Amino acid sequence: MAVTIYDVAKEAGVSIATVSKALNDSYTIPEQTKEMIRQIADRLGYRPNARAKNFARQASGTVLFITDFYQNIAFENPHMFEIISGIATYLDGKDYALTLKPLSKQAAPMYIRDIIQQRSADALIIHAHILSTELAAILSSVDFPYLVIGKPGFRCNVCWIDVNHEQAGQLAANYLLDKGYRRMALIMGQEDDSLSQSRLTGIKQAMAEEELPIEVVCNESPYALDDEALDRLLMKPSRPEVLLCSNNHLALHCLQHIRRLGMKIPEDIALLTFDNYPFSMLTDPTITAVEVDMHDMGVNAARFVLQRIRKPNLLTQSYCTSPCVLERETT
Numbered sequence: 001m002a003v004t005i006y007d008v009a010k011e012a013g014v015s016i017a018t019v020s021k022a023l024n025d026s027y028t029i030p031e032q033t034k035e036m037i038r039q040i041a042d043r044l045g046y047r048p049n050a051r052a053k054n055f056a057r058q059a060s061g062t063v064l065f066i067t068d069f070y071q072n073i074a075f076e077n078p079h080m081f082e083i084i085s086g087i088a089t090y091l092d093g094k095d096y097a098l099t100l101k102p103l104s105k106q107a108a109p110m111y112i113r114d115i116i117q118q119r120s121a122d123a124l125i126i127h128a129h130i131l132s133t134e135l136a137a138i139l140s141s142v143d144f145p146y147l148v149i150g151k152p153g154f155r156c157n158v159c160w161i162d163v164n165h166e167q168a169g170q171l172a173a174n175y176l177l178d179k180g181y182r183r184m185a186l187i188m189g190q191e192d193d194s195l196s197q198s199r200l201t202g203i204k205q206a207m208a209e210e211e212l213p214i215e216v217v218c219n220e221s222p223y224a225l226d227d228e229a230l231d232r233l234l235m236k237p238s239r240p241e242v243l244l245c246s247n248n249h250l251a252l253h254c255l256q257h258i259r260r261l262g263m264k265i266p267e268d269i270a271l272l273t274f275d276n277y278p279f280s281m282l283t284d285p286t287i288t289a290v291e292v293d294m295h296d297m298g299v300n301a302a303r304f305v306l307q308r309i310r311k312p313n314l315l316t317q318s319y320c321t322s323p324c325v326l327e328r329e330t331t
Contacts, residue, residue, distance in 0.1 A: 003046040011040050023048060025094065027310050048095075062097050063087070063305060064115065067127035069102035078277050079294040080127070083149060086298020087125060094306055096122065105130040109138055116144045123305040128152055128160065145308040147301050147316075153194050159308075161300060163292045164319035165195055169202025172272060172290045175325045176242055177210060181270060185215040185233060185240040187250050189222025196246045199274060203244065215240060223249040230257055234269070242270035242331070248279040251287050255330075271330040285329030292323045 009016045014037070022029045022037040040046075065087060073080060088098045099121070103111055108130045115121055116138075126135075128150025136156040139146055148160040176184060186203060188196035200216065207214050217229055233239065234257075245251035251273035258265060265271055265285055272288045273280050280287040300320045308314045 003044045005046065005048070007044055008037065008041050008046050011044065012037050025306075025310070061095065062099050062121045063091055063123045063125060063302070064099050064101055064121040065125045065127075066101045066103050066108065066112065066130065068104050068130050069100070079275070082294035083298040083301070086295040086300075087302040088298075089295075090299045090302035091306075094302075096306065103130060105132055108132070109134045113138055116142050123147075123309055125149060125301055125305060128162075131158070143312055145305050145312070147305050147308070149297070149301055151194075159304075159316050161297065161304065161316060161318055161320050163294075163297060163321050163323070165198035166202040166205075167319075168274060168290050168292065168323040169199035169204075170206045171202075171323050171325060172199070172244055172274070173203040173206035173214075175290075175327075176244075176270075176272065176331070177206065179270075179331060181242045181331075182210075182212055183215075183238065183241045184212075184244060185217060185242075186244045186246070187217050187219075187225065187230075187254060188246040189219055189250070191218040193222060193246070199246065219250075222247065225250060225253045225257070227257060230254065231261075234258065234261060234263070240269065242266075242272060245271070245273045247275055248273055248277065248287075248289075252279045252283060255283055255287065265330050276326060280326075280328070288328045288331040289326045290323050291326050293321050297321045 005016055005019055009019045019037055022034040091098050123145035126148050128148050131148055131152055136158050140157045148158050151160055151162040152158060186200055203214050217233060219225055243254050245254055251271060255271060258269060263269055274290045276289040276291040280289040297320055304316060
């Protein structure tokens with residue numbers, strides 16, 4: 001005969017309502033009581049019926065992750081899937097399912113407004129890539145659990161979390177300064193790329209403490225370099241001692257170009273990249289990288305939206321996941 005919630009309540013010496021709230025991780029139940037009830041439920045082999053559980057809490061048991069899954073996104077933004085993995089891992093342990101919804105920036109406001117009105121998901125996790133001023137206004141005006149992953153590129157009141165890219169820039173520059181490098185250049189994509197600009201701010205702060213400048217080379221594309229601009233940089237009498245590249249694609253291009261010029265890495269010039277994936281571990285020589293744990297950011301995002309389901313007034317605009325330097329052969 002199957003174990004019921006009545007059996008768990010009787011064994012624990014509490015009401016059925018307390019068991020239900022404890023197994024739903026309600027903030028109204030003390031942690032010690034929740035842990036005791038979970039242990040009894042596990043020992044008795046009690047498994048709540050998912051449909052009944054969702055009906056009781058008037059929920060779908062679903063968290064929706066929304067972004068623009070355009071062609072080649074796995075190549076251009078490999079971190080996306082680490083974030084999704086972190087979200088899915090955390091939700092799986094909390095009896096919630098993750099659903100992915102591809103959506104363009106233009107279509108997002110109307111679709112998300114409908115989801116909120118129909119309550120067809122319990123919470124939304126939205127990638128900043130599709131955030132617009134129209135969508136931000138919708139999110140700021142409703143009482144619905146959501147979180148934006150990535151700091152918005154404009155002033156707004158939405159809830160968001162992000163990696164501290166400015167801290168990553170400081171960390172990279174301080175690491176290189178400690179290694180003895182003084183002449184540095186940042187190779188980045190378009191000048192208006194907010195992520196690279198945040199890293200540049202951190203680099204400048206670290207360099208200013210040593211009263212040193214940082215040279216910057218921008219490109220029309222975040223994944224391809226202007227070889228002529230790179231030649232001018234590397235052929236200068238006082239060329240940089242190290243290149244900091246804003247992603248692996250640019251770092252690989254720099255490594256190949258430096259080799260074509262007959263220069264050696266790191267003897268003639270050193271190389272550092274932001275982000276560890278996908279090439280930095282596979283090149284010869286392997287490239288020193290500033291890495292952030294994007295899986296952990298996904299876990300933090302999932303944790304927050306579940307907290308907000310229980311506490312609708314919970315707000316956040318913060319950074320999570322500290323970067324670290326993975327030293328390899330190019331420095």
